[in-house]
Amino acid sequence: METIKIAIVGYGNVGKGVHAAINNNPDMELTSIITRNPERTKKDFLGEQAFGINPPVKCIYHMDDADKWKNTADVAILCSGSKNDLFEPDSEKHDSYQIMVPIEIGKKVLEKFGQGPYFAQYFNTVDSFDTHARIPDYFRVMNAYAVRSDHTAITDAGWDPGIFSIERIMADAFLPESKKYTFWGKGVSQGHSDAIRQLNYVQDAIQYTVPLEDAVKQVRNGENPHLSTKDKHWRDCYVVLKKGSDCPEIRKEVELEIQGMPNYFTDYKTKVNFVSQEEMNERKKSMPHAGSVMTSGTTNYGKDAKKAFIEYNCKWDSNPEATGSILVACARACYKFNKSKKFGAYTMADLSPADYSAHSQDKLLKEFM
Numbered sequence: 001m002e003t004i005k006i007a008i009v010g011y012g013n014v015g016k017g018v019h020a021a022i023n024n025n026p027d028m029e030l031t032s033i034i035t036r037n038p039e040r041t042k043k044d045f046l047g048e049q050a051f052g053i054n055p056p057v058k059c060i061y062h063m064d065d066a067d068k069w070k071n072t073a074d075v076a077i078l079c080s081g082s083k084n085d086l087f088e089p090d091s092e093k094h095d096s097y098q099i100m101v102p103i104e105i106g107k108k109v110l111e112k113f114g115q116g117p118y119f120a121q122y123f124n125t126v127d128s129f130d131t132h133a134r135i136p137d138y139f140r141v142m143n144a145y146a147v148r149s150d151h152t153a154i155t156d157a158g159w160d161p162g163i164f165s166i167e168r169i170m171a172d173a174f175l176p177e178s179k180k181y182t183f184w185g186k187g188v189s190q191g192h193s194d195a196i197r198q199l200n201y202v203q204d205a206i207q208y209t210v211p212l213e214d215a216v217k218q219v220r221n222g223e224n225p226h227l228s229t230k231d232k233h234w235r236d237c238y239v240v241l242k243k244g245s246d247c248p249e250i251r252k253e254v255e256l257e258i259q260g261m262p263n264y265f266t267d268y269k270t271k272v273n274f275v276s277q278e279e280m281n282e283r284k285k286s287m288p289h290a291g292s293v294m295t296s297g298t299t300n301y302g303k304d305a306k307k308a309f310i311e312y313n314c315k316w317d318s319n320p321e322a323t324g325s326i327l328v329a330c331a332r333a334c335y336k337f338n339k340s341k342k343f344g345a346y347t348m349a350d351l352s353p354a355d356y357s358a359h360s361q362d363k364l365l366k367e368f369m
């Protein structure tokens with residue numbers, strides 16, 4: 001069978017989840033890992049966390065030389081952090097990216113824009129960039145670099161953004177003027193955990209997103225409540241401080257810094273717990289997540305209105321492996337798009353369900369319609 005050759009960029013939780021998903025999809029082949037830290041990755045790759053030993057360890061490359069490895073894969077799946085790695089960390093630049101013309105090229109792109117646009121120069125890419133407020137900026141920059149190099153970039157993929165975005169868009173199209181609700185958890189948010197790990201004094205962190213049950217009940221009952229961000233979820237954070245930093249003053253400083261982090265925590269009730277690395281290791285053994293997109297509306301108008309409710313629900317034992325599985329299906333779509341010369345950036349909402357599938361149209365028509 002002809003395989004789609006995949007490079008994993010960044011071998012963290014999602015990187016390992018992508019590795020597991022490649023093992024689960026016979027039409028996919030892992031051909032290289034590209035990382036900022038080949039030594040750590042080699043150890044991880046060969047250690048108990050690795051799911052297999054293909055490709056050979058010599059195919060673990062340093063990110064600085066991405067241009068050298070561009071022929072190692074049909075698609076690079078970018079698994080680095082959204083907050084600081086994929087796109088430059090700046091929250092208020094919408095206007096300056098309205099018309100984006102790529103002026104910088106090569107390594108300078110890594111410094112100026114981050115790993116996403118840097119890799120779009122050399123590979124077809126799939127990423128799970130999830131800083132929702134920055135998605136329009138990121139999309140424009142990725143589009144500019146992908147178009148310039150005849151590449152295809154599937155951006156903001158995963159389950160949210162990703163599958164949940166598609167569900168929100170479709171439910172809105174089916175039930176215009178409806179009320180839309182998204183609930184996450186209880187589960188581990190990798191983006192939020194990653195954001196906490198970037199802070200000074202923090203050695204390790206995990207963040208659970210917890211839905212408020214009363215709010216979920218009201219929505220399912222069709223009460224169409226008005227819910228602010230704070231009314232839907234709260235955030236439960238567990239933090240290990242670096243050696244020598246654990247004292248009441250630093251605990252307070254870290255707690256306030258987390259609670260004041262824009263785009264991540266400012267809009268929620270956020271509890272910060274300080275724990276030992278041993279407790280953290282126990283917690284990190286499983287990274288479950290779950291969520292629902294609910295849309296409540298009507299199929300007619302005024303006195304003829306009839307209630308309609310759509311719910312899409314996911315439950316994952318492993319958030320990174322779930323995300324990895326979705327990213328691998330996106331890599332298949334990315335490969336097909338690039339083969340048919342559809343260059344530039346796309347989101348999961350721009351693809352058709354058949355683009356993700358390994359099955360022929362004939363099989364889809366017979367067995368899935």
Ligand SMILES: NC(=O)c1ccc[n+]([C@@H]2O[C@H](COP(=O)([O-])OP(=O)(O)OC[C@H]3O[C@@H](n4cnc5c(N)ncnc54)[C@H](OP(=O)(O)O)[C@@H]3O)[C@@H](O)[C@H]2O)c1
Pocket residue numbers: 009010011012013014015034035036037041079080081082083128129130131156157158159160161162190191194319320323
């Ligand atoms: N859209 C979605 O639905 C969705 C779902 C889940 C996650 N995500 C996104 O995925 C991103 C990555 O999440 P993650 O949980 O994989 O983060 P992570 O484990 O912290 O990995 C982030 C990067 O850190 C490096 N890394 C790996 N192991 C490390 C270690 N032991 N110490 C220090 N650095 C290490 C890796 O890059 P190098 O190999 O280059 O060092 C890795 O790519 C999140 O920021 C989030 O935005 C999106």
